[in-house]
Amino acid sequence: MSRFIVRRLISLVFVSIGITLITFTVSHIVPSDPARLALGARAQPEAVQKMREKMGLDRPLPEQYLTYMTGLFRGDFGDSLYTRRTVREDLADYLPASIELTITSLLLVIVFGYPLGVLASYHQGRWIDRLVNSLSVIGVAIPVFWIGIVFQLIFYRGLQWLPAEGRLPIGVDGPPTVTNLLILDSLLAGDIKMLGTVLRHLTLPAVTLALPNLAYVVKLVRANMIEEMSKDYVCTAKSKGLTRKYILWKHALPNGLLPAITLTGMLVGAMLAGAFLVEIIFNWPGIGWYTLKTILSQDFMAVISVTLIVALVYMLSNLAVDLLYIRLNPRIRYS
């Protein structure tokens, strides 16, 4: 088991290097000049050349990559053209907002998605199943930006229950910064009022980000549970006189949830990377928002760093899923 984990962690290093190599090469061969973009269309050729030299863009690509990797091993992600400071500083500012949003959305997916899927499968063919199924279809079909705008319209503009944007009200200072995760920082500061404010601001973006993913999970859990409940071992269990509810919870559920857990693991990275629409609609200062701006600015260092982080999150969440598999299904063994 420990050998498996060590092997996966070692492979993670090599995959990360591969990702940096690919993203670095691809971003540097596009026909675009970030130095020109940084200085604007009116900048004189001399100023552009100076900026190019400052950014190291005048050096051979392998040398640029080597410099980048050397810095990366020291924890230096390079400088951002877009924000004009180090990418590490940017990530320290923007990543916590995305982590907070993603974790909250993921919790919503898990807390509501799994039970609703099981409930629908348990009541297969009845009105509750049809309702859950229909809502999941709507959740999958409606684009997230539309959901966000409609939520703003209803809960901010109409009912005035929830704020429309930002992590905090405009002009309000947050809790003392410890982790930059505002929920955690509010708790650490013992500021319950601030915690309420933070949660109010988090609600609409988190629900918007969760809904389509929730719908996927519900549909997957439902389908798997129905499939499990129609298998031979369930028949055998029934013939032994076990109740349907007991069979579902004790036997079918651990098997039926395995694919959904895989999906949930994948969702961590996907939600982190795919939150940019939600972040833009709700003016949420996360890495989705940051990535979009940096891509448009040809900000190579920032784009490579965010890609690397998202890839690491994907790989680590997959590792966590694999380990969870062992816990849920003792028949699975990794060597």
Added chain:
Amino acid sequence: MKAKLLRLTIAGLAVTSLLLMAAGCGPSPTTEAPATEAPVATEAPATEAPAATEAPPTEVPPTEVPPTEAPAAPTVLDRPFITLAADVVFSMDPAEDWSFGGGAGVLLHAYETLLTYEGEDFARIKPVLAAEIPTKENGGISEDGKTITWHLKPDMTFHDGTPINSEAIKYSVERQIALAFGPDFYFQNLDSITIVDDLTFEMHLKEPSSMFMSVVASPWATRIANPTLCKEHEVDGDWGHAWVAEHDAGSGPYIIESWDRDAQQIKLVKYENYWGGWEEGKGIEEVIVRWVTEPSTVRALLETGDADLASSLTAEDWAELSATDEINGYAFPSTLLMQIYLNNEKPPTDNKLVRQALKASFDAETIIDGVLGGLGLPMDSWAPPAYAGVSKPSNYIGFDLDHAQELLAEAGYPDGFEFTVKDPGLFQNSSLVLEVWQADLAKIGVTMHIEPVDQGQFYTALLTDPPDVPVSYLSNMGPDFPDAWSAMWYEFSSDFVAPGCCNYSNYANPRIDELIAEAEQEFDAKSRDALYAEAFEILEDDVPMLTPLNFMHTVAMRDYVQGYHYVLALSYQYVPYEEMWIK
């Protein structure tokens, strides 16, 4: 099964409708406007109304800010005044920032320039730190036009009490040039600065320039940074850049109290000890400039009164909000022009008849009305209509497809040709603009391909690789200061032919070069206007590129916001908080 599905669909639609109705029927947001005293006249009118539009369903609101008067004791908001902006600030160092969002929107309140533009007159300059505008008449400009003598106002200080004197100005300008982040562009013609005494210094120019005062008045040219703070925080010869990029080092009526990158907002606080003093009843106490890019969010915040002023609305949102009782909307001509670069060196656009035909095929008025929501002004010359020295050439080519067809035949393209326009999407509905033009071009046999490109590729291609025609570029740049000369200098001078900045059409005409040079050295406005008029006639004949329209900027604010006025040269992001109050 089908019936069940249908029932479910209907039920779903009903639920959605109910939710939307709930939104519409929710409590109407109200922002209570505090009581105020009788107004007195102050503010500047803006401009003429934009052309009528088909897009907004409502009547287009006025474009002139009504005059009001500041009360003796203004009402104070129970929270900071909130402005929503679209352009994010990169740096607060005046030597580095070269953006509308930062430059005009924020930094100009904390940093002051030697001269600035007045709102009442689009091209009128007024002194800020300078005691007067140097002219030949007052002895401020030497006979050869190469030495400018500046006198500073006495008793001016930065926010920390450091005096603003000749030494401070010299240091700040030299710092800007040495850092070379972009705004050094404005001092290409500056040779050196000599200090005469504490409040007098001379700028020595490489060449005489009648435009120098306009350049100095630009919001990005001479924002003076505190030398004491810059030197105190200098690290490795960076002129204090790392520190100034994050902190206030200015002298203006507002202090930049904080810049919260996480919340994407900057807080400005009224500087009570401002050397220029405060007019009674004027000046917003605290301002937060918040960057919100999603139009629906901007609209919602302004509608509910959670924000007070927004300058980043879509044409549709602006028109609809302006028609409401609680929000006043205004539209003003901007410094931005729609530009379509045509390569003057390669066929078929090396033929001026082809370029004339392309000009005659562009229906600016229909595009303004149908695509831009009325927010544009057709151009009948080569600089924005409000600029100094602009006149309509007698040979003006307007929209006329029959004439365009004749010109093409005369140019040897009776059956038209194919070409591509690259669109980096620099303004709202840019692709629709091109589609309307594409339809008109098809009527005269010209096939235009539209190719979206990202901005990085756009800028790179513009400068490093002049387009192999038939390729053109759609852009939205504009002159740096409100004088016709600024609109012609680097767009049409052969000194700036690509690769390089900024004659992106590769246009060269020796007479235009002469006229630009002569106009720069002509200090008499009337004589200069005559030179401009000749240049416009030549440009209209040559059509080096297309500049069919002048974009208008929109601003919308809650009805309790008073004292706003627009300054063309400082553009839409500039909000004169020091002259505003709450009713």
